[in-house]
Amino acid sequence: ARRLRRAGALDVLIQRPVANVVGSVPGRDPGWVVLGAHYDTKDLPGFVGANDGASGVAVVLELVRSLPRPLPGPSLAVALFDGEEARGDREFDEDGLRGSRQYVDYAAAGRLGAPPLAAIGAMVLLDMVGDCDLAIPREAGSDPGLYELLATADPELFDGAVAAIADDHVPFREAGIPAVDVIDFEFGPGPPPGALWHTRGDDLEAVCPASLDAVGEAVLEALPRLGSD
Numbered sequence: 001a002r003r004l005r006r007a008g009a010l011d012v013l014i015q016r017p018v019a020n021v022v023g024s025v026p027g028r029d030p031g032w033v034v035l036g037a038h039y040d041t042k043d044l045p046g047f048v049g050a051n052d053g054a055s056g057v058a059v060v061l062e063l064v065r066s067l068p069r070p071l072p073g074p075s076l077a078v079a080l081f082d083g084e085e086a087r088g089d090r091e092f093d094e095d096g097l098r099g100s101r102q103y104v105d106y107a108a109a110g111r112l113g114a115p116p117l118a119a120i121g122a123m124v125l126l127d128m129v130g131d132c133d134l135a136i137p138r139e140a141g142s143d144p145g146l147y148e149l150l151a152t153a154d155p156e157l158f159d160g161a162v163a164a165i166a167d168d169h170v171p172f173r174e175a176g177i178p179a180v181d182v183i184d185f186e187f188g189p190g191p192p193p194g195a196l197w198h199t200r201g202d203d204l205e206a207v208c209p210a211s212l213d214a215v216g217e218a219v220l221e222a223l224p225r226l227g228s229d
Contacts, residue, residue, distance in 0.1 A: 007064040009078050013113045015106060018099045021080040022113035025064060027071035032115040033227040034077045034123040034177075035060055035219070038084035038099065038168055046200045050207045051187055053084065055130030059216045066220070073224035077115050079103050081168050100168035104175050121227025122146055123172040123179035129215045130207035131184050136215070139185075140164040143178035146226065150182065153221040157214055162192070178227075182215060 001021050005012045009023030021039065037056030041049030048054075057080055064078060083098030107114035124146065129136075137160035138147045151158035162185060169179035188196030188206070196202050 003061060004064065004078065004080065007061045008067075008069075009064050011113060015102060015112050015114075018102045019082040020099045020103055021082075022103070023064070023078045024113075024115075025067055025071055025076040025078070026069065027073050027075040029074050029228070030119070031074040031121045031227055032077050032119050033074050033223065034079055034103075034115075034120055034172065035063065035126070036079040036081055036100065036103075036123065036168055037126045038081040040082050040085045040099075042085045042198050044198070044200075047198070048200070048203045049085075050204050051130040051202050052128050052197065055128060055207055055212060056126035059126050059129060059212050059219070062212075063216055063219060067223075071223070074121060074227045075115070076223070077113075077120070079114075084168055096166065097168060097171055101171040104171040108175070117175060117177070120172075120177050123169055123177050124219060124226065125167060125169040125179065125181045125183070126215065126219070127167055127181065127183045128185060128187060129182060130211050131187050132206070132208035132211060134184050134208070134211040134214065135160065135186070136182055136184055137162040139167075139181040139183060141170065141173060142180040143173075146178055146180035149222040149225055150180065150218050153218040154214060157218065182219070 012023035038053040081099035106112045107117040110116035141164040172179040187194035
């Protein structure tokens with residue numbers, strides 16, 4: 001929460017019982033875009049989680065810090081989700097959307113730092129965006145229009161297609177909100193999710209600043225058009 005405040009977000013608070021950290025950046029136009037990432041990591045010995053999920057959080061914080069005030073477009077609701085990774089017990093491992101589901105529930109009531117659900121025009125999720133060999137295909141459950149806005153900003157980075165992924169954009173999509181999962185689910189050699197996923201190899205040496213910058217620039221360029229009619 002302190003880092004989000006230092007980045008310049010307003011109305012920062014921690015939702016409960018799942019500890020989502022939320023805030024906002026005001027825009028000139030009506031409506032909201034939710035920009036999210038999960039900040040929790042796997043509870044494994046020696047696991048850093050530099051890519052999954054610190055990379056998405058890093059891009060979100062830098063975007064909040066660098067965005068103009070007010071935004072040229074809808075207001076931005078920032079959501080750093082807890083409850084995406086498992087603690088090791090089977091029940092939790094089978095439900096990694098607790099934080100995002102709680103956020104959508106609060107948005108339905110327009111409370112605890114979440115804008116009213118009806119006012120949210122789009123949701124952008126950043127997850128595993130630090131891989132040095134970064135490629136962002138369109139995840140099958142993501143909104144094609146939102147993906148194309150990002151692809152227009154960086155057509156080389158945003159290319160291809162991949163099967164649906166159970167990620168924090170899903171509760172928004174199920175609530176009728178257009179959502180896009182910006183994710184490279186091929187971390188390291190081998191088939192998805194890659195050999196480095198959920199291993200101690202997910203450290204700072206496996207993350208490239210250029211990848212974070214490329215994703216941030218694409219979101220920054222697309223943001224004024226996201227959620228607009």
